[in-house]
Amino acid sequence: MNVTRTNKTEGPPDDTAPDPKAVQAIGRALEAHYAELVQAPLPEKFVELLAQLEAGDRVSDAQGSGDAIS
Amino acid sequence: MPSARFKDELLAEIKNLRAFAISLSGSVTLADDLVQESLLRAWSNSEKFQPGTSLRAWLFTILRNIYYSNYRKRAREVQDSDGFYARRLTVPGDQESHLDLEDFRQALTLLPAEQREVLTLIGASGLSYEEAAAICEVGIGTIKSRLSRARSKLVELLKLEETSDLPVERRVRRAG
Numbered sequence: 403m404n405v406t407r408t409n410k411t412e413g414p415p416d417d418t419a420p421d422p423k424a425v426q427a428i429g430r431a432l433e434a435h436y437a438e439l440v441q442a443p444l445p446e447k448f449v450e451l452l453a454q455l456e457a458g459d460r461v462s463d464a465q466g467s468g469d470a471i472s
Numbered sequence: 473m474p475s476a477r478f479k480d481e482l483l484a485e486i487k488n489l490r491a492f493a494i495s496l497s498g499s500v501t502l503a504d505d506l507v508q509e510s511l512l513r514a515w516s517n518s519e520k521f522q523p524g525t526s527l528r529a530w531l532f533t534i535l536r537n538i539y540y541s542n543y544r545k546r547a548r549e550v551q552d553s554d555g556f557y558a559r560r561l562t563v564p565g566d567q568e569s570h571l572d573l574e575d576f577r578q579a580l581t582l583l584p585a586e587q588r589e590v591l592t593l594i595g596a597s598g599l600s601y602e603e604a605a606a607i608c609e610v611g612i613g614t615i616k617s618r619l620s621r622a623r624s625k626l627v628e629l630l631k632l633e634e635t636s637d638l639p640v641e642r643r644v645r646r647a648g
Contacts, residue, residue: 407626409598413522420623420624420627420628420632421627423546423631424627424632424633425623425627427571427632428595428626428627428630428632429535429595429621431576432573432576432592432595433595433596434573434576434598435576435577435580435596436491436495436595436596436597437488437572437593437596438573439490439491439494439495440487440488440491441487442487442490442491442602443488444487444490445504447508447509448486448490448507448508449483451508451511452479452483452511452515452634454478455474455512455515456474456479457509461538462575464554467528
């Protein structure tokens with residue numbers, strides 16, 4: 403994790419902006435939160451699902467559900 | 473039929489997709505259902521993915537649409553019923569860290585979903601403002617303002633501006 407992160411992700415400064423150090427702390431906590439989730443073991447069921455899809459077993463289940471893709 | 477390469481690329485994105493789903497829904501159980509549906513939909517719509525664009529952003533768009541269409545109400549009912557956020561997590565390697573992940577995650581669940589997702593997309597998933605704007609179907613200005621409001625709200629919820637013996641950076645140094 404890059405700890406020399408700059409404030410490039412900040413929105414425009416304004417009068418009500420919180421303490422930059424507090425914002426940095428939020429950023430680090432967010433990264434820690436997310437990193438732990440990403441590092442969690444991948445449930446085997448997803449690997450199996452993709453293997454089944456590739457094998458063509460589940461093609462019928464996957465059809466006709468593309469409406470939500472914009 | 474999607475290519476084997478597409479499958480491998482999907483496989484490589486699942487952990488990130490799942491992390492986004494957990495952050496968005498606040499529940500591992502719901503997140504896993506969301507990821508499964510998203511993978512099925514991505515597979516059956518693989519021809520709509522434009523090579524050279526971000527597969528991560530595309531998958532997040534799919535998952536987010538499924539969440540808001542079918543899961544948002546359910547999420548309020550079952551949030552944290554699986555106890556994921558109830559675990560007391562220690563942040564290793566730094567004795568000075570007092571902003572623990574449980575507190576942070578609880579605060580995160582109190583944000584409106586549209587602020588939480590922007591915070592996650594920009595602050596953790598490594599997506600650009602442009603990608604986040606496309607995923608959320610709003611302008612970049614809206615993304616920035618949601619991000620700013622999310623941060624202010626978290627600072628308030630976590631009382632990071634409370635007066636203390638220690639300056640903020642010592643109290644919360646290196647939560648990660």
